[in-house]
Amino acid sequence: MSRTLAQKVWDSHVVRKADGEPDLLYIDLHLLHEVTSPQAFDGLRIAGRKVRRPDLTIATEDHNTPTDNLLTISDPVSRTQIETLRRNCEEFGIRLHPLGDPEQGVVHVMGPQRGLTQPGMTIVCGDSHTSTHGAFGALAFGIGTSEVEHVLATQTLPQNTPKQMAVTVTGELPPGITAKDLILALITQVGTGGGRGHVVEYRGPAIEKLSMEGRMTVSNMSIEWGAKAGLIAPDDTTYAWLEGRTFAPKGRDWEAALDAWRALPSDPDAVFDSEVTLDAGTLSPFVTWGTNPGQGAPLSASVPDPESFQSEAERAAARRALEYMDLRPGVPLREVAVDVVFVGSCTNGRLEDLRLAADVLRGRKVADGVRMMIVPGSAAVRAQAESEGLHEVFTAAGAEWRFAGCSMCLGMNPDTLKPGQRSASTSNRNFEGRQGKGGRTHLVSPAVAAATAVVGRLAAPADL
Amino acid sequence: MEKFTAHVGTAVPLRRSNVDTDQIIPAVYLKRVTRTGFEDGLFAAWREDPDFVLNNPAYAGATILVAGPEFGTGSSREHAVWALCDYGFRVVISPRYGDIFRGNSLKQGLLTVELPVEAVEELWDLVESRPTTTVEVDLEALEVRADGRVWGFTLDSFSRWRLLEGLDDIGLTLRHEDRISAFETQRPAWGVVVS
Ligand code: SF4
Numbered sequence: 132m133s134r135t136l137a138q139k140v141w142d143s144h145v146v147r148k149a150d151g152e153p154d155l156l157y158i159d160l161h162l163l164h165e166v167t168s169p170q171a172f173d174g175l176r177i178a179g180r181k182v183r184r185p186d187l188t189i190a191t192e193d194h195n196t197p198t199d200n201l202l203t204i205s206d207p208v209s210r211t212q213i214e215t216l217r218r219n220c221e222e223f224g225i226r227l228h229p230l231g232d233p234e235q236g237v238v239h240v241m242g243p244q245r246g247l248t249q250p251g252m253t254i255v256c257g258d259s260h261t262s263t264h265g266a267f268g269a270l271a272f273g274i275g276t277s278e279v280e281h282v283l284a285t286q287t288l289p290q291n292t293p294k295q296m297a298v299t300v301t302g303e304l305p306p307g308i309t310a311k312d313l314i315l316a317l318i319t320q321v322g323t324g325g326g327r328g329h330v331v332e333y334r335g336p337a338i339e340k341l342s343m344e345g346r347m348t349v350s351n352m353s354i355e356w357g358a359k360a361g362l363i364a365p366d367d368t369t370y371a372w373l374e375g376r377t378f379a380p381k382g383r384d385w386e387a388a389l390d391a392w393r394a395l396p397s398d399p400d401a402v403f404d405s406e407v408t409l410d411a412g413t414l415s416p417f418v419t420w421g422t423n424p425g426q427g428a429p430l431s432a433s434v435p436d437p438e439s440f441q442s443e444a445e446r447a448a449a450r451r452a453l454e455y456m457d458l459r460p461g462v463p464l465r466e467v468a469v470d471v472v473f474v475g476s477c478t479n480g481r482l483e484d485l486r487l488a489a490d491v492l493r494g495r496k497v498a499d500g501v502r503m504m505i506v507p508g509s510a511a512v513r514a515q516a517e518s519e520g521l522h523e524v525f526t527a528a529g530a531e532w533r534f535a536g537c538s539m540c541l542g543m544n545p546d547t548l549k550p551g552q553r554s555a556s557t558s559n560r561n562f563e564g565r566q567g568k569g570g571r572t573h574l575v576s577p578a579v580a581a582a583t584a585v586v587g588r589l590a591a592p593a594d595l
Numbered sequence: 596m597e598k599f600t601a602h603v604g605t606a607v608p609l610r611r612s613n614v615d616t617d618q619i620i621p622a623v624y625l626k627r628v629t630r631t632g633f634e635d636g637l638f639a640a641w642r643e644d645p646d647f648v649l650n651n652p653a654y655a656g657a658t659i660l661v662a663g664p665e666f667g668t669g670s671s672r673e674h675a676v677w678a679l680c681d682y683g684f685r686v687v688i689s690p691r692y693g694d695i696f697r698g699n700s701l702k703q704g705l706l707t708v709e710l711p712v713e714a715v716e717e718l719w720d721l722v723e724s725r726p727t728t729t730v731e732v733d734l735e736a737l738e739v740r741a742d743g744r745v746w747g748f749t750l751d752s753f754s755r756w757r758l759l760e761g762l763d764d765i766g767l768t769l770r771h772e773d774r775i776s777a778f779e780t781q782r783p784a785w786g787v788v789v790s
Contacts, residue, residue, distance in 0.1 A: 166625050274698075543622040
């Protein structure tokens with residue numbers, strides 16, 4: 132029977148199947164960070180259990196870490212959480228990339244860069260943006276702390292079979308339009324619940340043309356429209372990216388792996404439960420105006436009138452969002468002034484993203500009164516960017532060049548918005564208070580972020 | 596996990612959709628390494644507003660939260676479930692949930708009931724006009740009952756069985772340890788090993 136990519140990965144990981152029960156899936160790679168793991172380790176200790184496969188488990192420090200230095204975590208509560216992870220990793224024999232380690236970074240940047248993320252794998256992490264790894268044709272999804280404990284103890288997870296959805300992106304992205312614009316436009320089209328219960332496969336010519344970085348940006352935001360996972364079929368772009376990385380197979384193993392990976396893409400007549408299509412050719416720079424990632428619009432549009440939405444629920448949500456965002460209907464989005472610009476996160480904190488931002492900033496200055504933070508997704512990305520001299524472009528423009536971490540993507544470390552401040556952010560969530568209590572977030576691409584920093588209002592490079 | 600068969604209590608109407616887990620518990624409350632005491636973080640930003648429904652004394656002691664669609668979207672933080680439980684909630688009723696939140700809740704014994712939008716609106720009207728209305732949530736009969744009205748709901752039979760029996764997932768899986776070991780012998784030799 133013909134199968135989708137996701138079904139093939141699923142089938143090859145079923146440990147046990149029984150009527151009326153979820154399938155028991157084997158997990159190839161378990162990623163850990165400090166926030167969602169402490170209670171799971173406690174659970175193991177209480178039950179007297181061990182970590183079944185420390186050799187399939189790896190940890191990094193990212194959410195709580197400072198990005199202005201590599202030594203001091205000033206908040207004692209954050210420090211305790213980091214120290215707890217260090218103790219747990221030591222006690223249970225798990226490899227950890229701590230603050231200051233050359234491989235430390237946001238968990239979803241670290242995995243792919245080390246070559247740990249490979250096609251056909253099952254990957255989980257106590258973090259919803261685990262969907263990022265789907266860009267390699269892996270079945271990767273976020274789990275809660277109870278499930279983290281379950282995977283630590285058993286290296287498996289009971290899972291109900293998801294439905295299959297295809298997102299077909301036809302045409303070609305216009306010059307200067309990026310993966311971020313694509314995924315923001317898609318989420319506005321389908322809504323935050325559009326992918327619920329589904330594993331999604333992004334396909335079509337516009338997806339095939341994306342770099343691995345771009346594909347990761349798309350897969351990363353699958354969870355923002357409710358999808359369980361977002362896969363992209365592996366191809367030569369994937370293999371070229373992987374070859375030679377630390378944990379990628381070598382020599383004869385590489386050949387064997389390639390043979391297995393080439394059999395993964397969905398069969399031509401595979402059946403999806405539903406399909407969404409999007410024409411890449413129609414896309415333009417896209418930004419959000421509201422407080423969920425489905426409340427977005429082209430940069431060329433104006434703040435919408437809440438009354439223009441179809442359902443009362445949408446109207447109420449839009450009214451509330453505009454009140455929180457302090458925006459009036461009808462105001463052109465290009466007139467919205469920002470206080471802070473954040474380039475970083477597991478959505479857009481990779482080398483290609485930093486290059487895009489640097490291309491816009493080269494020879495230009497960040498507008499007066501605007502704070503711009505550039506936060507590489509990992510220490511390795513930071514080192515690569517410095518070897519290309521990108522940091523000099525950023526600092527010459529007046530932006531802050533920081534150390535790696537989640538930083539202002541979420542209000543958990545010292546990098547936060549102050550109440551009432553407005554940001555243009557390359558991260559993935561514009562929820563109320565996500566970047567700090569009372570902060571207002573507009574989600575944008577790295578190119579739009581950089582142009583916005585120069586102009587001081589939401590802008591695209593073409594406006595400069 | 597504690598068994599869940601049925602629950603009777605009063606309900607709070609939360610007339611909002613897309614209540615993401617960053618609203619249920621903001622990130623600053625996730626720094627703890629223990630599993631209890633998260634009630635202070637529940638809806639922390641919204642609770643600063645004296646008009647927020649949880650601050651209305653009429654709903655003090657309520658154990659059932661009735662919310663709009665897409666409840667619990669966003670972050671995977673199980674802390675959202677712990678905060679709801681620690682605050683005293685046993686049941687959430689909403690038309691639709693974020694998948695990870697739903698999974699987390701059912702593992703912690705917080706019953707997340709899916710009812711259609713119309714039923715949720717009826718419940719909102721009911722508990723707004725009379726906050727002392729008792730709502731019965733019956734997992735055996737798969738029914739929500741209030742004020743003489745009855746709404747049926749569905750839940751996959753495995754989750755329902757686990758809740759009714761109060762079973763620990765890890766214990767269940769470890770019954771099949773031989774299968775896990777057998778599977779491990781067949782994994783490709785070139786597969787990733789971290790250490
Ligand atoms: S960068 Fe943001 S979305 Fe990514 S793991 Fe960190 S907090 Fe989560």
